[in-house]
Structures are given as structure tokens and as C-alpha cells.
Amino acid sequence: MSETRGSHSKHEDMELLNRGPWTVEEDKLLTHYIACHGEGRWNLLARCSGLRRTGKSCRLRWLNYLKPDVRRGNLTPEEQLLILELHSKWGNRWSRIAQxxxxxxxxxxxxxxxxxxxxxxxxxKVDANSSKFRDAVRCYWMPRLLQKFGSSQTMQYSLEANTNTTTSDQVQHRPCQEIINPSMQYCQLGSSSSHEPQAPENHSAVFPPLPVNMSEFPWRASDEIHGVAFNIFSSGFSMNNAYDLGTCDLTPVSASAPIYWDLDYGTDNNDCSNYNGDNLWSMDELCDMLKSYVSGADIKVPFSDHNS
DNA sequence: AAAACTCGCAACCGCCTAAAT
DNA sequence: TATTTAGGCGGTTGCGAGTTT
Structure with missing residues (x-):
């Protein structure tokens, strides 16, 4: 780029740009401009709006923070489940997962x-991408999240309502309940002589107990586990490292669509700040449990009546 | 009370790809 | 067809708040 007398060089232009946290005034300016002209053409927006920001910076601020349908607050157990599941399938494809x-x-x-x-x-002390860690996630973390999911008192979610009776309307508005199939099976690692799924006798039994005998877990590659891999998203079993999403409807969902969670977080669908996190799965619990296992200590297994 | 440390998250950077010229 | 530009994505950084010592 040539520099002419009286014009700014690229270097000078860069120096004129604001960097760092956005101010309230900048937010207002950006929001107002987009309200008038719409999203997109970010470099043009950056030049014409009066914001001394790059187009990229404007785009990021809008998409990650200012856009009205951005939800804030803690991730719900269901959302955590989805992230774990989708990451196991797609890896670090964040934008795809976010869809x-x-x-x-x-x-x-x-x-x-x-x-x-x-x-x-x-x-x-394991690699997050290792099969060991995936097994831990699959057989401890995800079931516990599902337990949290299932034990939520405020959740209008019942086994009956989700067993092959979902209406088309429900499918449309509650995609996650389509994805998170309550008829998932137990994780049974080394503790059962049978690999057949056990039919749950009551609601609580639907949510998988932690295995009593963890002598083979988690320090075996998942493809060596002779039990049944836990698979929350299909009614069958998976022996794959990835948590098979099976026939789930993975059509990306729109944030402008009605929020599909029925949890009573608050009146504002986009605001999870009222969600106190009680239902969040504590990863420290998971870590402590696995550490206890490694050290040979007895492990207290909550939620399960299979361990008495 | 204050320093040190940890954590969560907003923002930036660099690379890649597709569209425009 | 080659080059430029814009937008999108994943990785990384830095800062403020909270916690621990």
C-alpha cells in the first residue's frame, strides 16, 4: 500500500484503533448501527459506524456478546452433556457444536x-483426547450429568412423555430432548456377566448407576472394555470411541426458536443467571472419585440402589 | 489485611477459504 | 487465472474477580 502525504499509513490506522474491552458507548454504537443496517459487511460497518475497531472485532463483539439471543450464565447439565457428546464426535469443531x-x-x-x-x-494426568479420558467422561461424567438431569425437581421431563410419544411439535421445539434419549443404558464395566441391557424397573433406574466393580476402569482402552459402552444418544449400545449419535436429529437449531429447556431457570429464556448451578455436575466430584479409585479407597456411589 | 495464586471469560491473532475483482 | 478482500474458525492471551495463604 502506498502512503501519500496527509493520509494515514496502515500502521497509523492501526494505532488509531481501539483495542481491549468494549465500552458501553461502543456497544451502543454497534447495536444501533446493526439495528439500522443489519449484520454483515463488518469492515464497512467498522468504517461507517464511527467505531474505531476492526471489522473482525465488531463481528466478534456482536456475535459473542451483544446479539439479543445470546444466552448467558452457567451451562445447564443438558448443555454440558451435549458438548461432551458432540465433542467426542467432532472434536474441536466449536462452531459446529455451537450450532x-x-x-x-x-x-x-x-x-x-x-x-x-x-x-x-x-x-x-491423562490426555483430554485419550481413550482413557473419553471413557471416564462416557462412563462417569455423562451418567452423572444425566442423573442431575433426571433428578431435577423443576424439570418437566418424564420418562413417559419421552418414550416414543414425542409429538412433532415437541420435536420442533425441544430438540435436545430428542437428542438426549432417556432410554439410555447402563454403563457396565466388568461387573456384569451379561452384556444385555437391563430394563429399568422404575424411573430412577433409568439413570445409570456407577459401576460397582471398577477393576477394569478406566485404565483400559475403550475398545478393550468387555462391558458395554455407555451411549446416551442411542437406544442401543456402542463399542466405538465416539459416542454414536445414531439416528438423532442433529439439525442445527436456531437461537431465535423457543428455548427447548423446560428447566425453571427464570423467566427470561436467554438468561440463565438465575440458575444456581445446583444441578451442574461437579467435576471435582468426578476427579475425587477417580482419584479414590486409583488409591484403592472405597467409593461411595450415590443415586444407585445397585451397590448396597 | 495484603500478597499470591487460580479461574473464567472476553478479546485478539493468525490461518484458511470463498467470493469479488 | 491471479490477486485481493472479507468472513469465519480455532488457538491463545491477558485481565479482572474471586479464593487461598
């Missing part, structure tokens, strides 16, 4: 993975 969590941004999901999930892997 299935309406109102959640790829940045948020990425942060969740790095700060929560990878932290657990580090504490367990």
Missing part, C-alpha cells in the same frame, strides 16, 4: 472445554 446449543457461542463452548474439561484431564 446445536441455541444461544451459546463457539467461544463460550471452547472456554468451557478448556477451563473445565481439560482441567479434569490434567488433574487425572
Amino acid at each position: 446445536h446449543l441455541p444461544g451459546r457461542t463457539d467461544n463460550e463452548i471452547k472456554n468451557y472445554w478448556r477451563t473445565r474439561v481439560q482441567k479434569q484431564a490434567r488433574q487425572l
Whole structure:
């Protein structure tokens, strides 16, 4: 680029740009401009709006923060489940994963993975991408999330209502309940002589108990486990490392569509700040449990009547 | 009370791809 | 067809708040 007298060089232009956290005034300016002109053409927006920001910066601020349907607050257990599941299938395809969590941004999901999930892997001294860790996620973390999911008192979610009786309307508005199939099976690792699924006798039995005998878990590659791999998303069993999404409807969902969760977080669908996190799965619990196992200590297994 | 440490998250960076010229 | 530009994505950084020592 040539520089002419009286014009700014690229370097000078860069120096004129604002960087760092956005101010309230900048937010207002950006929101107002988009309200008048719509999204897109970010470089043009950056030039014409009066914002001294790059187009990229404007785009990021809008998509990750200012856009009205961005949801804020803690990730729900269901959302955590979806992230774990979809990440196991697609890896670090954050934007693709985010398409299935309406109102959640790829940045948020990425942060969740790095700060929560990878932290657990580090504490367990395993690679987050290893089969060991995937097994831990699949056989401990996900079932426990499902237990949280299922034991939520405020959740209008019943086994009956979701066993092959979902209406087309429900499918349309509650895609996650289509994805998270309550008829998932137990994780049975080394503790059962049978690999057949056990039919749940009551509601609580639907949610998988933790295995009593973990002598082979988790320190075996998943493809060596002679039990049955836990698979929350299909009614059958999977022996694959990836959690087979099977025939689930993975049509990306729109954040502008009605929020599909029935949890009573608050009146504002996009605001999860009222969600107190009680139902969140504590990863520290998981870590402690696995550490206890490694050290040979008895492990208390909550939620399960199969361990008495 | 204050320093040190940890954590969560917003924002930036660099690369890649597709569209425009 | 080659080059430029814009947009999108994943990785990384830095800062503020909270917690621990």
C-alpha cells in the first residue's frame, strides 16, 4: 500500500484503533448501527459506524456478546452433556457444536472445554483426547450429568412423555430432548456377566448407576472394555470411541426458536443467571472419585440402589 | 489485611477459504 | 487465472474477580 502525504499509513490506522474491552458507548454504537443496517459487511460497518475497531472485532463483539439471543450464565447439565457428546464426535469443531446449543457461542463452548474439561484431564494426568479420558467422561461424567438431569425437581421431563410419544411439535421445539434419549443404558464395566441391557424397573433406574466393580476402569482402552459402552444418544449400545449419535436429529437449531429447556431457570429464556448451578455436575466430584479409585479407597456411589 | 495464586471469560491473532475483482 | 478482500474458525492471551495463604 502506498502512503501519500496527509493520509494515514496502515500502521497509523492501526494505532488509531481501539483495542481491549468494549465500552458501553461502543456497544451502543454497534447495536444501533446493526439495528439500522443489519449484520454483515463488518469492515464497512467498522468504517461507517464511527467505531474505531476492526471489522473482525465488531463481528466478534456482536456475535459473542451483544446479539439479543445470546444466552448467558452457567451451562445447564443438558448443555454440558451435549458438548461432551458432540465433542467426542467432532472434536474441536466449536462452531459446529455451537450450532446445536441455541444461544451459546463457539467461544463460550471452547472456554468451557478448556477451563473445565481439560482441567479434569490434567488433574487425572491423562490426555483430554485419550481413550482413557473419553471413557471416564462416557462412563462417569455423562451418567452423572444425566442423573442431575433426571433428578431435577423443576424439570418437566418424564420418562413417559419421552418414550416414543414425542409429538412433532415437541420435536420442533425441544430438540435436545430428542437428542438426549432417556432410554439410555447402563454403563457396565466388568461387573456384569451379561452384556444385555437391563430394563429399568422404575424411573430412577433409568439413570445409570456407577459401576460397582471398577477393576477394569478406566485404565483400559475403550475398545478393550468387555462391558458395554455407555451411549446416551442411542437406544442401543456402542463399542466405538465416539459416542454414536445414531439416528438423532442433529439439525442445527436456531437461537431465535423457543428455548427447548423446560428447566425453571427464570423467566427470561436467554438468561440463565438465575440458575444456581445446583444441578451442574461437579467435576471435582468426578476427579475425587477417580482419584479414590486409583488409591484403592472405597467409593461411595450415590443415586444407585445397585451397590448396597 | 495484603500478597499470591487460580479461574473464567472476553478479546485478539493468525490461518484458511470463498467470493469479488 | 491471479490477486485481493472479507468472513469465519480455532488457538491463545491477558485481565479482572474471586479464593487461598
